[in-house]
Each structure stands twice: as C-alpha cells, then as structure tokens.
Amino acid sequence: MIEAHGLTKRYGPQLAVDDVTFTVRPGTVTGFLGPNGAGKSTTMRMIMGLDRPTAGRVTVNGSPYAQHARPLAEVGALLEAKAVHPGRTARQHLQALAATHGIAPARVDEVVELTGLTAVARKRVGGFSLGMGQRLGIAVALLGDPRTLILDEPVNGLDPEGVLWVRNLARFLASEGRTVFLSSHLMSEVALTADHVIVIGRGRILADMPVQQLVDGASRHVVRVRSPQATDLAHALRREGGDVAPADDGALEVTGVEAARVGELAAAGGVVLHELTPVSSTLEEAYLELTADAVEYQTESLDAPATDGAPR
C-alpha cells in the first residue's frame, strides 16, 4: 500500500510533481503512466525517501519508508537500470545489499536464478547489456521478498521474451497480495499489465481509474464526414450538441453525435455527403489527448501569476 498526500517536488523554479494525491492498493498491479519528464521517477524517488518532498507526505505500508526496520522487506524498488558499480559482479552487488538485512546467501542465489542471471552472476556489471542490468535491478527489488514493489520503466531494454516475463511476474506478485506499482510511458504496456492506472502529466494526476474504465473511455467514437456543404452540416451538428473539428484533408471530425444521426441530420438539411465513417480512437490517442491537455493546462498555470500581478 502506497499513500501519497499532496506530494510536491520543486527543483528551483521547476515544479516536477505538483500536489499529487493517490493510493496504490495491494493485490493489484497499478500502472503509473505519463510521458517522459511527467514526474513519474521523481514521485517514485520520493516514495523511496531518496528525494525529499517540497511539500506533502507519502507512506508505504503505513509509515514513511525510512522509518521501517526492514526496508527491503517492505519495498523492493527498481529505480534505474545499472545503478551498480561497473567493477562489481552482479552477485557481489546483491550480497552487499543482502548483508544490510542479514539476508542469507541462498536468497541471493534464488533471485539470481529467478531473474535468469545465473550465467552472468559472477561477471562484472560493466559488461552488462541494458536488459541484463534491468534484470539485475529486478533481482535487487525482489531480494527482500517485499510486500510492495516499485518498478520504474521495468521493461526498458528488455527483449520481447523479457517483457512478457516482467508482465507475468508483476501479475503474479500482485496475485499473491503484494502491491505492485510500475511506471511506463507506453499506454499499451500499462493496458496489458496493470489493473489500475494513474496517469500523470506535467507533475499532476490526470486520471486515476481502473484500466478498463480508461479503455472504455478511450473508445469514444469520432465520425469522419465529408461534404461539399461542410459549413451547413457543421451548423446542424453543433445545434445537435456535437463537437465539430476540421480534419487536415478537408473532412470534418465529429464527436458527440452517432454516425447514424449525422446521416439523418444531413438528409433532413438536404446536405450531400461524400463520406461518413465512424472511427474509434485508440488507447494511445486517448492517452495522448489526456497528456496534451496537461501541457495546455500547465501553460495556463504558468501564465496565471503574471496576469494576477502577484509579487514574486
């Protein structure tokens, strides 16, 4: 269980995370979705106590992370691949971390095997590929058999088989009742792995809902319609409460009015139609739209102090 309340992180003038409140529940995989630079990593680093929040607080399993007596049994984190001295072997890195919690060497061997690193465990990390580094990071995260897992872009650099493995692992860990919080900038990845999704853009939470709900919301229909009397048609559609936007190729993109109704309105108004196509937007489009809104919103909020004339 991860609970964040009003979590804020400011780097100089830059607001990386802006008053974020959310809860990540056990027994599910929660995706943390947002474009690069949206504040995902910073939020995760604050959960782990690596970055100090400018405001707000965040707890893991009921307490701030640093106050746990056995931190590695509470949270296992993959925050960046290859956060390891290149001169050490994978095994040595794991052993040094295991020693801080008195974790037996047998467990080190276990996570090495579990992550498929057995063949390279005694090789120095300097020669690891990104994928191997990522597997080592996951081995570190699993070391203390933690109740909560925080995985920042876990599939980065993995081959397709590795991606599938991470996906299954995340789902399995959640099925055991653990809390799994994984970030990605890929909507499709989150849709495949997560049950719940928190979307972040420009440091703000844009959506916090079951993945299915986001998917349903995404399959809103757009109707492409082309007509020589586009202006008349647009008027009729707007009267009907529809939203009409011109597409690049001269067609109209209509939202809020069913394709059949568009045809009826055209017939009623004596408008000739050259094309009438219902289009479902994809998940990626819905996501882009969400985050694009965040960009616009952020621009407004940056302008606000200037118009207010607030003292700086």
Next chain:
Amino acid sequence: MTATAPAREAAPAVVVHRVTFGRVLRGEWIKFRTLRSTVWTVVITAVVMVGLALMMAAIVRTMVDTPEMAEGMSQDPGLQAIGLTGTTIVSFGYSFGALAIGVLATLIVTSEYSTGTVRSTFAAVPRRLPVLWAKLVVIVLTTAVVVAVALAIAYVVTAPMLDAAGLSVDLSDGEQVRALVGCVLYLATVAAFALAVGTLMRHSAGAIFTIVAIFFVVPLIFNIVVQATDAAWTDWVNKLLPSVAGERIISRGIETDTLLDPWVGYAVLVGYTVVLLVAAAITLKRRDA
C-alpha cells in the same frame, strides 16, 4: 530463461532481519573488498611505503660508508639536527600514503554517486547515516591496519641498514613510538577527512582536487610564503593547515615556535575532521540522493 518464473515462488518465506549498524558495516565491507581498484590501491600503498623506507635507509647507509659524508653526519649539526632519525626513515612514505589513502577514501563515496549505486544503498538503508559511519569505520580501520603493517615491515627490513648507520629505531623511546603510532593515526585521520570531503562534494574530480589542494598544494605554497615574509599571520595559517598541523605527530619533536606541538597539531587535524564529518552527516541526511 523461460517465462515460468512465478512457479518458483512457493519457496519458504525469506528471512529478512532488521537493519543494524553491524549489518550495514558488513555490507560496506563487502562493497569495499569487492572492487579490484580498492584492493590494489591498498596493496600498492603498503608496498610503496615499505619501498620508500628501504630506499631512504639505503641512501643513509651509503652515506655512512662514504667517509666524507660519515664525518659530516657525526658532526654538529648532523642528521639528528635536521630531524632525520630512524622513525623518519621508517615512516618516510607517509606523504605518498596520505595521497593514496586520501583519494581512496574520497572515491568510496563519490563512486557511489557517479555510478548510481548510492540509490541502491539508500533504498536498503534509508536512514542513510549508518552508511556514512560504516564507510568511516571501514576506511579508517583498513588504513590503520595497512599502515601499521607497512611500518612493521619497513621497520624489520630497514633495521640492518639503520643499525649500521647508527640510526636504529628505539622502541623504548616514547618519542619514537609516538612518531610511529602517529603515522598510523595521521593517515587514518586523513582517510576520515577525505571521506567527509567526498560526502560533501559528491563529485570524484572535485573532491580529489580539493584533497590534493588542501594536503599538498596549499602547504607547498605556504612553505614558500612563510619564508618569504615576516608577517605573523602567515606563520599561524601555516601551522594550522590540516597537513602541517597533523604531520607534527609524525615528526621528532624539534622544538620550534613556528609549528605546533605534536599532539596539539594532531588535535587540530582531528578537529577539522570532526567538523567536516558533522557537516557531511547533515548534508547527507538532507540532500536528495
């Protein structure tokens, strides 16, 4: 590798103990000994210290064998007057040792930042300060042991030559014992000083430059400045420099009012080190990792 990983998870529960200082210390010791560069730096430091002692002893021995030189040595002011004694020769490599140990102590912190290891470290020990104290114990004890061993070997291998030159180390002489123990203390303290600077600065190049400047460049400059001017403040600044003050513990107490007494000088270096360690602890606790 197949995607059947979850099947293994039925294994018995993993035993995870509380984080204690002893466990953090063990973790830091593993990190310290698993880097080849660390091990080599330590070994080379010891070898070079022994080698320099041997070289000096050989030179003194040759001087004794050369009649004109031997005469000069036995006359006043002989070698004793410029402070050259058996302990000076045995501990002759301490300056090199300070450089090597200073760089090593800096790197055991700064390399964690440059490689990102520090994130793993602080994820395991989010209270952070035990990590600093464990690193301190590891580097100070390692330095003390290695320097003590190097001095012991240097003492044994130079003994025949020093005896022949009439510069035998006399372990019944309190001053000589103090100089040898002082060499161990000085280098162990330099290690702590450098660890604190590394923690404060976090960047390898900057921290190493700072250590080299403080311990080697600034004293060199002041050595010249002090002789060139009569200004009293230069004497004071000079005698309070970390290296100049700290090195007094290794010297054979030539009485001089331009330098501090051996233990006072060493205490000054310890004082700087404690202040820096406190500052390092505070910033380590407060800053983003």
